[in-house]
Amino acid sequence: MEKWRISRHIVKRSSTSLFKSLLSTNFEKSINTSGSTYKSGRNCNPYVEHYFQCQKRHFQTCCHPLRDYTGNLHASKATNLEHICRIQYKSFGSVATQIQRNPSFSTLNSDDVDHFKKILGEKNVIQDEDRLLTANVDWMGKYKGSSKLLLQPRSTEEVSQILKYCNTRCLAVVPQGGNTGLVGGSVPVFDEVIINVGSMNHIISFDEVSGILVCEAGCILENLDSFLVNHGFMMPLDLGAKGSCQIGGNVSTNAGGLHFVRYGSLHGNVLGLEAVLANGTVLDMLGTLRKDNTGYDLKQLFIGSEGSLGIATKVSILTSPKPSSKNLAFLACKDYLSCQKLLQEAKRKLGEILSAFEFLDSQSMELVLTHLEGVRNPLPPSIYEFYVLIETRGTDESYDKEKLEAFLLRSMEGGLIADGVVAQDINQASSFWRIREGLSEALVKAGAVYKYDLSLPIEKMYSIVEEMRLRLGQSEKVLGYGHLGDGNLHLNISRPNYDDSVLAKIEPFVYEWTSKHRGSISAEHGLGLMKANEIHYSKSPQTVQVMASIKKLLDPNGILNPYKVLPHNILYPEA
Ligand SMILES: O=C(O)CC[C@@H](O)C(=O)O
Numbered sequence: 001m002e003k004w005r006i007s008r009h010i011v012k013r014s015s016t017s018l019f020k021s022l023l024s025t026n027f028e029k030s031i032n033t034s035g036s037t038y039k040s041g042r043n044c045n046p047y048v049e050h051y052f053q054c055q056k057r058h059f060q061t062c063c064h065p066l067r068d069y070t071g072n073l074h075a076s077k078a079t080n081l082e083h084i085c086r087i088q089y090k091s092f093g094s095v096a097t098q099i100q101r102n103p104s105f106s107t108l109n110s111d112d113v114d115h116f117k118k119i120l121g122e123k124n125v126i127q128d129e130d131r132l133l134t135a136n137v138d139w140m141g142k143y144k145g146s147s148k149l150l151l152q153p154r155s156t157e158e159v160s161q162i163l164k165y166c167n168t169r170c171l172a173v174v175p176q177g178g179n180t181g182l183v184g185g186s187v188p189v190f191d192e193v194i195i196n197v198g199s200m201n202h203i204i205s206f207d208e209v210s211g212i213l214v215c216e217a218g219c220i221l222e223n224l225d226s227f228l229v230n231h232g233f234m235m236p237l238d239l240g241a242k243g244s245c246q247i248g249g250n251v252s253t254n255a256g257g258l259h260f261v262r263y264g265s266l267h268g269n270v271l272g273l274e275a276v277l278a279n280g281t282v283l284d285m286l287g288t289l290r291k292d293n294t295g296y297d298l299k300q301l302f303i304g305s306e307g308s309l310g311i312a313t314k315v316s317i318l319t320s321p322k323p324s325s326k327n328l329a330f331l332a333c334k335d336y337l338s339c340q341k342l343l344q345e346a347k348r349k350l351g352e353i354l355s356a357f358e359f360l361d362s363q364s365m366e367l368v369l370t371h372l373e374g375v376r377n378p379l380p381p382s383i384y385e386f387y388v389l390i391e392t393r394g395t396d397e398s399y400d401k402e403k404l405e406a407f408l409l410r411s412m413e414g415g416l417i418a419d420g421v422v423a424q425d426i427n428q429a430s431s432f433w434r435i436r437e438g439l440s441e442a443l444v445k446a447g448a449v450y451k452y453d454l455s456l457p458i459e460k461m462y463s464i465v466e467e468m469r470l471r472l473g474q475s476e477k478v479l480g481y482g483h484l485g486d487g488n489l490h491l492n493i494s495r496p497n498y499d500d501s502v503l504a505k506i507e508p509f510v511y512e513w514t515s516k517h518r519g520s521i522s523a524e525h526g527l528g529l530m531k532a533n534e535i536h537y538s539k540s541p542q543t544v545q546v547m548a549s550i551k552k553l554l555d556p557n558g559i560l561n562p563y564k565v566l567p568h569n570i571l572y573p574e575a
Pocket residue numbers: 182240257436437439440451452453482483490491492
């Protein structure tokens with residue numbers, strides 16, 4: 001076809017370029033038959049298993065409370081080992097301002113354990129060291145608690161009984177789902193009892209007319225998607241960690257993910273919630289209505305509260321019809337301005353079929369190619385500064401193809417796209433997504449990482465990456481990637497080990513810069529432990545005070561996920 005000359009020209013330039021008979025195959029068909037979508041590290045249990053096996057070996061040799069993974073002892077900090085937060089790595093941001101264990105919390109004893117056994121039965125009260133090790137450490141291996149107990153309730157009633165008891169005894173707890181969080185929110189800081197609702201993994205109902213799914217909080221995101229596919233629907237949320245993350249954790253952290261640009265946030269898609277408060281009260285807010293204006297919408301408080309106000313036990317969620325046509329393009333742009341303009345055009349020209357607009361810079365590409373096996377750049381190596389993934393989802397195959405085809409051609413002619421490939425089948429689509437979704441895993445494999453998750457005005461988004469590079473100098477690897485379509489930048493500084501002098505150049509600069517540009521210091525990962533003390537960069541003092549009052553009202557003893565979300569001195573002023 002005449003109009004494909006441009007892409008053929010690109011093919012000539014690069015033998016690896018696949019930007020040829022554009023969109024001739026629609027990869028959706030293969031997705032439907034395979035029943036599984038893109039895989040990535042956090043979605044791949046063998047990797048997680050292997051990762052923890054390695055960690056375990058490491059802990060066995062160098063698990064001194066104040067020794068980091070590189071084996072360095074931080075003796076100067078070893079003043080009060082029992083009471084100082086054991087952050088495994090050498091000081092990580094302001095978290096390292098040694099949080100004190102709240103002295104009003106009790107310490108677990110054998111009567112407590114016996115009591116839990118009566119509620120849950122022996123096998124759901126876990127004291128096994130290996131299992132505790134994986135539950136005490138976050139996915140990145142950055143935060144490590146020292147919990148001695150993991151509880152696995154099977155019903156809301158059991159969660160209620162556990163919390164009622166813990167509240168009376170003043171035993172702190174940490175709710176944990178798939179433990180895929182990136183801000184230290186899902187692991188204990190000290191000896192908090194871990195409550196994992198993973199056994200509460202039943203689908204309660206699905207209404208094919210409204211598309212509303214009601215399920216328990218421990219359902220794994222990918223399993224929900226697989227269930228829905230048989231009914232012609234899909235989850236509105238898609239993350240690299242979908243093979244291990246649980247819907248309760250997704251809701252508690254208000255997870256964003258890859259398709260936010262199309263399907264919006266969980267604040268919009270979660271229609272109802274059942275949550276258990278610290279004192280064991282079960283709040284039934286499990287409505288399935290699209291419209292309900294009867295006073296305060298209390299469930300919204302729990303969405304994104306990171307388990308600090310209650311434990312989510314059931315959710316009702318508005319799912320979306322499964323698109324019958326999907327296309328994915330992997331494109332190269334010469335500069336950030338082109339990426340930005342491309343987004344603007346994509347929104348205008350692709351309209352309702354645009355379902356993802358992701359970007360990564362060349363440094364991110366290099367990292368993923370270096371650290372992940374089997375990943376390759378489908379475009380000529382080391383030429384382009386930026387890469388963009390554009391996905392469309394729709395119901396009319398030929399219409400979608402034509403629309404994307406016309407858009408890509410016009411963008412190439414206009415110089416916004418320098419080169420590109422379009423997935424011809426599920427395998428190519430998976431391999432393109434693997435580049436983007438594999439970044440977090442590649443960063444963990446590369447060593448230490450300082451990780452920031454910023455919401456910023458799109459035109460300013462990449463300036464912080466460039467400024468950070470200037471600040472840190474050429475010896476440091478500064479990576480920028482993320483959800484360009486939503487104005488969400490993942491800024492990561494990757495280095496072989498943690499170093500306080502480097503950190504001092506990054507923080508508080510990164511927070512101040514974000515605040516100055518009226519951005520948010522957490523777009524989608526939450527505050528967790530990492531940023532609890534930084535909340536003021538994104539929230540006014542008055543707002544933080546109201547948040548603290550709500551916390552006090554719902555959890556007066558502060559037992560739910562302590563030390564997270566709100567600043568320590570506000571949560572425990574007497575500590
Ligand atoms: O690793 C990160 O910084 C981002 C993780 C996740 O939110 C993603 O978009 O891939």
